[in-house]
Each structure stands twice: as structure tokens, then as C-alpha cells.
Amino acid sequence: MAHSFRTMLALAKTQLKRNLRDPITSIVLFGIPVLLLLVFGALLGNTNNIKLRVAVINESNHAFAQQFTEALDNISVISQPDDALSFEEARDKMKNGELDGIVELPHEFGNEIAGEPRGALKVYYDTADTQTGDIVASVMRSIVDESNQQITGAQQPITIQRESIGVNQVSAFDNVFAMFTGMAVLMVGVFGVASSIPADKKSGILRRLHVTPLKSSQLLGGTMIAFGAIALIAVAVMTLLAVLVFNLNMHGGWLTYGVFMIFATIMMLGFGLAIASLAKNSTQADIIGQVVFLASLAVSGVWFPRALMPELLQNITFAMPLTPVIDGIREIVGEGATLTALGPELLVVAAWSVVLYGFGAKLFRWS
Amino acid sequence: MVVDQLTKRYGKKTTVDSVSFTVKQGEIFGILGPNGAGKTTTLEMIETLRPIDGGEAMLDGHDVATQPDRVRQVIGVQTQSSPFYDKVKLRELLELLGTIYGKKVDSAKLLESVQLTEKADSYVEKLSGGQAQRFSIAAALVNDPIVLFLDEPTTGLDPQARRNLWDLIREIRDRGITVILTTHYMEEAELLCDRVAIMEAGQIIALDSPTKLISDLLAQGFKKETTVQQADLEDVFINLTGKGLRD
Numbered sequence: 001m002a003h004s005f006r007t008m009l010a011l012a013k014t015q016l017k018r019n020l021r022d023p024i025t026s027i028v029l030f031g032i033p034v035l036l037l038l039v040f041g042a043l044l045g046n047t048n049n050i051k052l053r054v055a056v057i058n059e060s061n062h063a064f065a066q067q068f069t070e071a072l073d074n075i076s077v078i079s080q081p082d083d084a085l086s087f088e089e090a091r092d093k094m095k096n097g098e099l100d101g102i103v104e105l106p107h108e109f110g111n112e113i114a115g116e117p118r119g120a121l122k123v124y125y126d127t128a129d130t131q132t133g134d135i136v137a138s139v140m141r142s143i144v145d146e147s148n149q150q151i152t153g154a155q156q157p158i159t160i161q162r163e164s165i166g167v168n169q170v171s172a173f174d175n176v177f178a179m180f181t182g183m184a185v186l187m188v189g190v191f192g193v194a195s196s197i198p199a200d201k202k203s204g205i206l207r208r209l210h211v212t213p214l215k216s217s218q219l220l221g222g223t224m225i226a227f228g229a230i231a232l233i234a235v236a237v238m239t240l241l242a243v244l245v246f247n248l249n250m251h252g253g254w255l256t257y258g259v260f261m262i263f264a265t266i267m268m269l270g271f272g273l274a275i276a277s278l279a280k281n282s283t284q285a286d287i288i289g290q291v292v293f294l295a296s297l298a299v300s301g302v303w304f305p306r307a308l309m310p311e312l313l314q315n316i317t318f319a320m321p322l323t324p325v326i327d328g329i330r331e332i333v334g335e336g337a338t339l340t341a342l343g344p345e346l347l348v349v350a351a352w353s354v355v356l357y358g359f360g361a362k363l364f365r366w367s
Numbered sequence: 368m369v370v371d372q373l374t375k376r377y378g379k380k381t382t383v384d385s386v387s388f389t390v391k392q393g394e395i396f397g398i399l400g401p402n403g404a405g406k407t408t409t410l411e412m413i414e415t416l417r418p419i420d421g422g423e424a425m426l427d428g429h430d431v432a433t434q435p436d437r438v439r440q441v442i443g444v445q446t447q448s449s450p451f452y453d454k455v456k457l458r459e460l461l462e463l464l465g466t467i468y469g470k471k472v473d474s475a476k477l478l479e480s481v482q483l484t485e486k487a488d489s490y491v492e493k494l495s496g497g498q499a500q501r502f503s504i505a506a507a508l509v510n511d512p513i514v515l516f517l518d519e520p521t522t523g524l525d526p527q528a529r530r531n532l533w534d535l536i537r538e539i540r541d542r543g544i545t546v547i548l549t550t551h552y553m554e555e556a557e558l559l560c561d562r563v564a565i566m567e568a569g570q571i572i573a574l575d576s577p578t579k580l581i582s583d584l585l586a587q588g589f590k591k592e593t594t595v596q597q598a599d600l601e602d603v604f605i606n607l608t609g610k611g612l613r614d
Contacts, residue, residue, distance in 0.1 A: 003469050010466040014455055021454040204450040211414050211444040212467045212510075213436060367416075 004218055011214075011222025016229055019192070029192055030234050033184030037238050040176045041246045051079045052136055054101045055090035062110030064117035068147070069105065077139055094126050101125045101136035116151055171334065177242050178329035181235055182322055185261070185268045186296055188231040190289035193223065193272025198285040201367060210366040220364065224269050231265045252332035256339055260332060260346075264325040267349045270356030271321065277363035296322040324348040368413070368514060368545070374421030375408050375569075382408045384569040385422065390514075395536065395546040397560030399553070405569040406549040407447065407518055413547075414444050414516055427513055440468070443507030443515045443544075447522070449499065451491045457502055458487045461509055468510040481505040481535060497528030504535065508544075515539060517548035521555060526601050527609070533559055557581075 019025045058069045072078055085093070093099045102124040109119030123140050125133025149155075200206050209219065239257075242248035250257065271292060279285035300322035309317065317323055324345035331337035331345075339346065368390040375383040383405045390396045398406045411417045413424045415435040424431040429438050451460050458474040465472030478484050481501040486494065494502060500520055507515055517536070521529040536559060540546050550556055556563045557577040565573040565580075573580055598606075 007467055010463050014452060014459060014463045017459070018452050018454045200452075204446065204448050205452060207416060208444075208446055208450055209467075211416060211439060211442070211446075212464065213439050213469075214467045218467075 004215070007214065007218045008221040008225065011218065012225035012229070015196075015223055015226035019196075019226065019230060025192070029184075029188055029230055030237060033180050033187060033234060034238055034241065036183075037177065037180045037241060038245070040180070041173055041242070052077055052100045052132075052139060053081070053098065054078050054103055054136060055081055055085050055093070055099050057085070057087050057090060057102060057104045058109075059107050060105050060109040060111075060119070061107075062112075062117065062119075064110030064112070065105045065119070066110075068110065068121075071147075072103070072143070075139075075143065091124070094124070100129075100132045103136075103140060173242075173246055173248065174330055174334040177238070177246075177248060177333065178326045181238050181261075181329055182264070182300070182325040183297070184234045184238060185231045185265050185325065186271070186293060186322055188227055188234065188265075189268035189270070189272035190275060190293050191272075191286075192227050192230065193269050194275035194279070194285045194289045195282060196227075197223065197273075197276035198279055198282045201365075202282055204367075207367045216361075216364055216366070220273065220361065224266075224273070227269055227272065228262075228265050231268065232261065235261050235265075248333065250333055251336035252338070253336075256337075257329075257332050259339060260328050260342065263346060263349050263353075264328070267321060267353045267356065268325075270353050270360060273360030273364075274356045277360045277365070296320065299323070300326055318344075319348055321348070321352045368427075368547070369425045370409075370413065370422070371424070372422030373409060373412060373419060373424055375405075375412060375417065376420045382569050383412070386566075386569070386571050387422075388564050388571060388574055390545060390547055391561075392513075392545055393540065393543055394561040395540050395548065395559055397556040397563040398547070398549045398566055399551070399556045399560075399563050400549075400566035401551055404566040406551075406566055409566070410516055410518055410547070410549055414442065415439055440510065441513050443510060443512035445500075445503045445507045445515070445517045445520060447518045449503035449506075451503075451506070453492050454490055456488045456490060457483065460491070461506060464506055464509040470510055472509055477505045477508065478502075480508075480538075482531075495528075497524050497531070500524065500528070500532060501535065504532075504539075508539070512544060514545045514547060517546065519549055519551070521550070521552065526605055529555075530605075 019029075054072075056069050056072055058065050073080065081090075081093070081099070087102070087104065090099060090102045094102060104122040104124065106119070106122065109121060110117045111119060121140070121144070123133075123137050125136055127133075197206075206219070239248070243250070272289075275285055275288045275292065279288055299317045299320045301317070318327075324342075328337070328342050328345040328349075331342065370389070371387050372385045373383055373387070374381065374385055386405070386409055388396075398409060400406050408417065412419050413426065413431055415431060415438055419432045426438050427441050429441075431438050455463075457478060461472050461474040461477055465474075475484065475487065478487050481504060483498060483502055483505065486498060486502075491499060491502060504515075504517070504520070507517075520536070521532050524532065533555070536546055536548070548560070560577060562574065562576050563580065564571045575583070
């Protein structure tokens, strides 16, 4: 047993040196996730504010319309273009994704009737992004309600008060950090492990090792340890950057975070092993890896919020491997969750680990 | 080592057809034949790399088919391409192999024995063809094997490198290690091997010492028209460029 473990560690040490000495591997496995974190982190900052890019087209000559337009300038969530735009120009910018919405004040907007300004403003949004359109409309509705109250002086008989529940608030950056950290670990699995084993098979290295007393459990164990170390180094680098550059506030315990990431890493490397064992060559491994990677991003809420999915799909996607990893990181970082509280996530991670390692070990061949 | 009726089939094709031979301890035994004769397949079955479809092979009292782990412990193998991990130094590779075999390795001494001392911190992919082959032999000697398998060890090497490798192989034999090699170079088999098995289409068609095989042919009345020369073109090349290794 001691010899077996020593052999596994020796192999892990060799694999680790080999990968860390390769600049391309380092760039792919470390550089890309770190870069994404830096870019998105810089874009989001560590604030909770959202900014809607809205063009206000005032076609009315009435004074109220002018006042209304000036008042919109002072709304912090709305960011207007520097230059005045025509409707057509604004529409083109919205199609290009440079605007989130257009607010049009028609000719008759602000026309006084019985001493009160009247009118209906129009909110335009891109049908390809109804989610953002709803947000713009919602913000404008609030602004209009407030204006109506000021004009009429009447108190709303029924009102809404908003209050968040929870010890802490998960910020936009916390979400980004959780996403990219989970993604980084997935990348080590599906692009690191999944490529490495078939490549060694093709070059004949595994065949050469197979004439020694080395067992498949030692080879695979050593490989997993090496790539596991790489994944955890990537996580450590990203976490350090998040803390130092973006003031990430870790509400949970660092030990909890570390243990959770170890479990998450073990599962993600299992993906790599399963792909490497299934694929007949490096090309197949790369293709399967890309499919798994992209599908994971799609169903785990990275591209499309899971909250907007139908309930059945939400339940199904919760059981997809990347989802509990992202959820777990977010809950530890943003809400201080303990390992006990992450029971459901850890159960999904454990189940996937058993399936993937069992599948991978059974299908593995030396050549 | 005793090989008895060893057979390998792929579908309807029989690549190795009931091959039998015995290898004596301490000899250099060659398997000679053209490409596709079944030399490498025969070797790979004995090396435990391919399942045996028929017959048996016994090495040092162990059955290759049923006791592969025991066999792997006592053999050293240099495969045709002999690949190793890239971006790993030669001494690191030898130390890794030593750990796999459960042996403490003096990597410096091993590298010295194959004249690669100055390359201890180099990567395998940076070695020349001859250096890579010498390293692959060093790697095959990590576990002090009783049998060393060499699969076409001098293919692709220049004349100097080939001759130096022959000297190395003789030295290994002189240490008491049995050497089994495959080759399609007649001269290599004649100069190096104590006995040679000639393979063709999966079968052994002759087996004896090179001298005996030649004398048997002459006894059949064979006469080769030759002009006796004291040197050949390879001698010219070596004379012009030097006997030393071109690393």
C-alpha cells in the first residue's frame, strides 16, 4: 500500500512538473479563467448598482416634457447617451446592443388639461431581450407613478415596501466569481485531464509505462492528483485576485470554502477521466470536452438565469454538475453557508463523482 | 525463456503463427525479418503488451499470460518509438521509473553508462535520435532486468550511433543480462546476435547462430559472386567523419 501511494505521488509530481513547465497549458488552464474574472470583475465592480442605457427621445414642445426629460437625467439607474439621437439612430443602436431601451415622449406629451400635464410615454425595447425590456419598463413605471403622485398630490391607497431577507447580500461580483471559479475547475477537467490521457496514449507513453509494474489505479490516481493540484492552484489565484483587486468579502469560512472546492475539483476531474476513457483519440476527447463544457455553461445558469427556466427544468438543471458548484461557491462567499447547509449540493457532487469515476475506470485502456 | 507455439490472430489473419523458440540466459538473441513478419507482435506478447491467443511463453519460470506482474518486474523494454513524458528531465524520468519498480536509482550512474551524463537535466524531446535510443535503453535498465527487450533499436540512426549502440548492447550482455532484439538489418543480426530466428509471414523459418546459418547455406552449394573488398562505403563515411558519436 505504501509503495502504491509513493508511486502515485511520484507520478503526480512528474505530471505536475510537466504541465506547469508547458506555457500553453498554463495559459489555457490558468490564464483564461483569471482573465475572464478580471475583465468581468472590472466591468461589474463590486457594487450592486445596475445601469440601464436608455435613449430619451423628446418630441414634445411642452415645458413639462422638458422637465420630465431633465428629471430622468438625475435617475441613477438610467444612463443616457452623451449625444442627442433621433429615433432611427436610437433604434439602430438598440439593435447593435448599445442601448437597453428607448423612451419616447410624443408630440402631445405634457399637454395641460385642467391644469395638469397629461400624456403617455412609450417605452421601446429589443424583442430579442425581453428581460431587459421588462426591467426598463418597470423602472419607467416607478418613475411615472412618482410623477403622478407629485402632479395630483394624492396619496396611493395601497403601497409596497421592499425588504431583503438574509444575513448578507450576494453581489453581482459574487455571482461572477462563483461562475468563473466553477468554470476554471471544469476546464481543468474537460480540457486538462481529458486531453492529456488520450495524448499520452497516442504518443505511446502509456504503452511504455504498461510494461512496468505500474497499475492503472496508480496511473489514474497520480494523474488526478496532479491536475487536482493545478485546479486548486487556479482557484487559489482567482480567489486571491478577487480578494485583493475586487475586495471580495468571504462571508463563509475559508476551510469550508477549501473543502467544498476539493470536492468540486474531484468531481470535475472525474469528467475528464470519463471523457478520456470514452474517447478513442485526442480529437474525439477535444470534441466531447467542448460539448460537455458548453452544455454545462448553458444549463448551470451561466448564460441564462435558471430562475427564468420552467420549474421542471430548474429542478433538472440543479442536478447538472456545474450548478451545485456555482451555487455552493456563491452561498459560501455571499451568504456564509456551511458544509451542512450545502447538503443538497454536496449530494449531487458526490453522486456525479461516483458515476464518473466508476465509468472512467471501467472503460480505461492502456492503448 | 521458453516460447511454445505462440500465436496471435486478428480476425481471420494470423500475425504470429505457432512460433516456438528458447532463449538461453546471457545470450543476445535476434529476431530478424522484414516489416510485417510478426517480429514486434511476438515481442509484445512476451512483454505482456498484447494478449496471447495461443501457446505460451515462460520467462524466468513465470507464465507471461497468467503472471504478467511478475514478468514486468524482471524485464526491461525499449519499444520502437520509446516515448517518454515531455518537459521532464532525464534524471527525473529515471527516478520516476525507479519509484515504479520500488528501486532506488542512481540516475547519474545510469546516464553515465549510456554516455548521457551531460544531458541529465535535458528533456527527452531535445535529444538527438541516437541519444534518445541510448536513454531509452538506460530507462529499460532501471530495474536491473534479467531480460532486456530491444525493438529495432538502431532504426533511423547514423552509422556512428549504430555502432556505438552495438557496443552498448554487448556491454549489457557482458553484465549477464539476456538481450532479445528485433531487427531488419542483416548486418546488425550477424554482428551482434549469438543466435538469430528468421521470421517471415508470422512463422520462424530458420533459427541458429549467424555463422551456422551461413555455413548451412554454403553447404547447399550457394555461391555469392563478390569482389573481396577490405572496406565498404560505411567505412569510408566513418573514416571521413570520425568514429565518435555525433550528438
